[in-house]
Amino acid sequence: xxxxxxxxxxxxxxxxxxxxxxxxxxxxxxxxxxxxxxxxxxxxxxxxxxxxxxxxxxxxxxxxxxxxxxxxxxxxxxxxxxxxxxxxxxxxxxxxxxxxxxxxxxxxxxxxxxxxxxxxxxxxxxxxxxxxxxxxxxxxxxxxxxxxxxxxxxxxxxxxxxxxxxxxxxxxxxxxxxxxxxxxxxxxxxxxxxxxxxxxxxxxxxxxxxxxxxxxxxxxxxxxxxxxxxxxxxxxxxxxxxxxxxxxxxxxxxxxxxxxxxxxxxxxxxxxxxxxxxxxxxxxxxxxxxxxxxxxxxxxxxxxxxxxxxxxxxxxxxxxxxxxxxxxxxxxxxxxxxxxxxxxxxxxxxxxxxxxxxxxxxxxxxxxxxxxxxxxxxxxxxxxxxxxxxxxxxxxxxxxxxxxxxxxxxxxxxxxxxxxxxxxxxxxxxxxxxxxxxxxxxxxxxxxxxxxxxxxxxxxxxxxxxxxxxxxxxxxxxxxxxxxxxxxxxxxxxxxxxxxxxxx
Ligand code: HEM
Numbered sequence: 104x105x106x107x108x109x110x111x112x113x114x115x116x117x118x119x120x121x122x123x124x125x126x127x128x129x130x131x132x133x134x135x136x137x138x139x140x141x142x143x144x145x146x147x148x149x150x151x152x153x154x155x156x157x158x159x160x161x162x163x164x165x166x167x168x169x170x171x172x173x174x175x176x177x178x179x180x181x182x183x184x185x186x187x188x189x190x191x192x193x194x195x196x197x198x199x200x201x202x203x204x205x206x207x208x209x210x211x212x213x214x215x216x217x218x219x220x221x222x223x224x225x226x227x228x229x230x231x232x233x234x235x236x237x238x239x240x241x242x243x244x245x246x247x248x249x250x251x252x253x254x255x256x257x258x259x260x261x262x263x264x265x266x267x268x269x270x271x272x273x274x275x276x277x278x279x280x281x282x283x284x285x286x287x288x289x290x291x292x293x294x295x296x297x298x299x300x301x302x303x304x305x306x307x308x309x310x311x312x313x314x315x316x317x318x319x320x321x322x323x324x325x326x327x328x329x330x331x332x333x334x335x336x337x338x339x340x341x342x343x344x345x346x347x348x349x350x351x352x353x354x355x356x357x358x359x360x361x362x363x364x365x366x367x368x369x370x371x372x373x374x375x376x377x378x379x380x381x382x383x384x385x386x387x388x389x390x391x392x393x394x395x396x397x398x399x400x401x402x403x404x405x406x407x408x409x410x411x412x413x414x415x416x417x418x419x420x421x422x423x424x425x426x427x428x429x430x431x432x433x434x435x436x437x438x439x440x441x442x443x444x445x446x447x448x449x450x451x452x453x454x455x456x457x458x459x460x461x462x463x464x465x466x467x468x469x470x471x472x473x474x475x476x477x478x479x480x481x482x483x484x485x486x487x488x489x490x491x492x493x494x495x496x497x498x499x500x501x502x503x504x505x506x507x508x509x510x511x512x513x514x515x516x517x518x519x520x521x522x523x524x525x526x527x528x529x530x531x532x533x534x535x536x537x538x539x540x541x542x543x544x545x546x547x548x549x550x551x552x553x554x555x556x557x558x559x560x561x562x563x564x565x566x567x568x569x570x571x572x573x574x575x576x577x578x579x580x581x582x583x584x585x586x587x588x589x590x591x592x593x594x595x596x597x598x599x600x601x602x603x604x605x606x607x
Contacts, residue, residue, distance in 0.1 A: 259569065
């Protein structure tokens with residue numbers, strides 16, 4: 104009976120919101136949403152749901168960088184939105200201990216279990232220390248180079264060659280997602296699923312990553328009771344999360360079981376084996392507990408490594424396609440810095456070579472500034488606080504940070520903030536210019552800064568340099584390219600391109 108009462112409630116509320124939506128859309132031009140009785144600002148959210156990130160940016164720009172959103176009554180959806188660097192610095196760095204991820208974050212991202220993204224306090228410290236020691240291990244970069252090289256040679260180049268010879272267009276975002284999935288799977292699980300090959304096979308786990316990012320955004324927007332009801336009924340976007348969790352388990356568990364113990368050859372480097380060793384030494388849980396723990400740890404690292412890197416590469420290639428001068432400059436830099444003018448042979452690029460490519464680095468930073476793959480962050484204070492912007496935030500009050508908006512604020516990046524200018528990142532002495540993370544938060548800010556930043560840049564430069572050196576890239580005319588409304592800022596309909604070989 105209680106459930107049916109809830110269902111009536113959930114049928115009436117959308118109807119009322121729809122009525123307000125119709126009224127609110129008549130002749131309105133200002134971006135700030137109207138706060139209606141009963142339904143709060145929800146009508147404006149529904150009206151702009153298809154362009155959530157741009158709408159948030161418009162509202163934040165009009166309100167000086169911070170905005171109080173009022174949700175429908177009794178739905179616990181009031182939130183403070185901010186893109187103000189002073190607030191970001193205050194929360195992520197200066198008052199870090201007052202702003203853990205908190206229980207709401209954990210509820211929304213329950214699919215990630217006890218992995219690093221959901222962890223706070225001691226558990227987070229164990230994860231952070233262990234992951235950091237592994238990613239800075241002497242053998243790690245050699246292993247990364249081997250893995251990326253192998254994937255470029257056996258996956259990426261054959262697929263690009265296939266499409267360019269046939270003259271057909273294809274989705275470059277899909278190719279990047281398969282590339283990063285195979286790579287991170289090899290690095291974490293020591294298993295290459297070979298999803299990147301000319302047949303472009305359907306791999307359930309690979310697709311599951313793309314399927315979870317939209318429902319995870321909706322969990323931020325719709326009332327918790329509603330998405331919990333959907334989970335219980337196994338319907339709507341929640342069904343996608345249930346299916347994705349199954350796909351993750353089926354893919355990861357067999358490799359977690361296989362990789363226990365240190366039975367590897369000298370010179371091999373394997374993240375999961377190293378993790379298992381550390382956790383066994385620290386004696387965390389029973390053997391079943393360890394197995395689940397390793398599943399969560401692997402899933403978090405795969406989530407960290409697959410979507411972010413492939414999304415950044417996708418936007419880089421869109422940005423250089425619409426700014427052809429930048430493509431020419433990247434190619435010139437490759438040929439000059441790596442002395443390749445006379446060398447027209449097929450080749451891959453090494454870690455050391457990729458470090459020399461400063462202009463390409465600037466282009467990637469521009470891609471991350473304008474399209475940060477992690478476009479939103481979410482925090483709640485343990486104790487009430489007053490932010491540098493003057494806004495009061497109560498205990499457990501929700502704060503949403505729009506990293507997408509930070510990069511598009513004139514007050515932060517100047518009048519040309521919407522322009523793609525890799526030169527912005529080159530210092531007077533020709534090095535890479537440093538920008539504080541609260542102004543450039545793509546890799547997060549403060550003690551929880553991304554641990555894979557260096558690895559991501561190396562991988563992205565190796566891939567981008569290989570493609571730009573070997574091919575001219577043309578966008579398919581008329582194909583729409585806009586950000587997807589999801590927790591990771593993928594291109595909604597992919598990136599359809601045609602490639603033309605430069606060297607025969
Ligand atoms: C362009 C690529 C990347 C971007 C833009 C990026 C961005 C981010 C962001 C915004 C966070 C904070 C997330 C949160 O706390 O909710 C984060 C955390 C993290 N990233 Fe990355 N990331 C990238 C690539 C990678 C790669 C390749 C790895 C390696 C596996 C990685 C590993 C991690 C880890 C372990 C954390 C958790 C840090 C912590 O909570 O202490 N990332 N990253």
